[in-house]
Amino acid sequence: MGDPKARYRYSGALFEPEPWHPAIEALLPRLEAACGARFNSVLLNRYRDGGDSMGWHSDDEPELGTDPVIASLSLGAERRFLLRMRADHAVKMECRLADGDLLVMRGDCQRVAQHALPKMAGVKAERINLTFRWVMPAR
Numbered sequence: 001m002g003d004p005k006a007r008y009r010y011s012g013a014l015f016e017p018e019p020w021h022p023a024i025e026a027l028l029p030r031l032e033a034a035c036g037a038r039f040n041s042v043l044l045n046r047y048r049d050g051g052d053s054m055g056w057h058s059d060d061e062p063e064l065g066t067d068p069v070i071a072s073l074s075l076g077a078e079r080r081f082l083l084r085m086r087a088d089h090a091v092k093m094e095c096r097l098a099d100g101d102l103l104v105m106r107g108d109c110q111r112v113a114q115h116a117l118p119k120m121a122g123v124k125a126e127r128i129n130l131t132f133r134w135v136m137p138a139r
Contacts, residue, residue, distance in 0.1 A: 003137075009061055009063060035104050043130070045129040050120035051119055057114055060111065070131055071132040074128075075130070076126050081116075
């Protein structure tokens with residue numbers, strides 16, 4: 001979802017944003033104030049249970065600029081979130097993201113680190129993750 005010109009390329013596919021859902025649009029000013037950043041797009045990721053996961057990656061697509069602010073809002077089941085340094089994969093951290101948690105990645109985070117959401121046996125509930133970002137409009 002997002003502003004009409006906030007097109008986003010992910011895994012080789014170009015995504016045209018759907019219009020903002022009123023509930024998400026109403027949340028946007030509070031989120032921007034909390035993060036000290038503006039957002040014109042949000043990706044919605046659904047994890048049906050602990051069998052769904054996201055591998056190691058960085059949100060470093062050119063449309064996001066050099067120092068993107070990524071605000072990740074977790075809704076639903078608690079899941080593990082991992083972060084590791086690109087230069088040394090042995091340097092990593094883990095936290096648990098519960099329902100309502102907001103994780104903000106900013107600065108050079110996407111250049112120097114990767115993140116992942118691993119599988120978690122035993123998690124039976126669903127999780128929705130909303131990742132807000134500023135996508136530079138296509139020229």
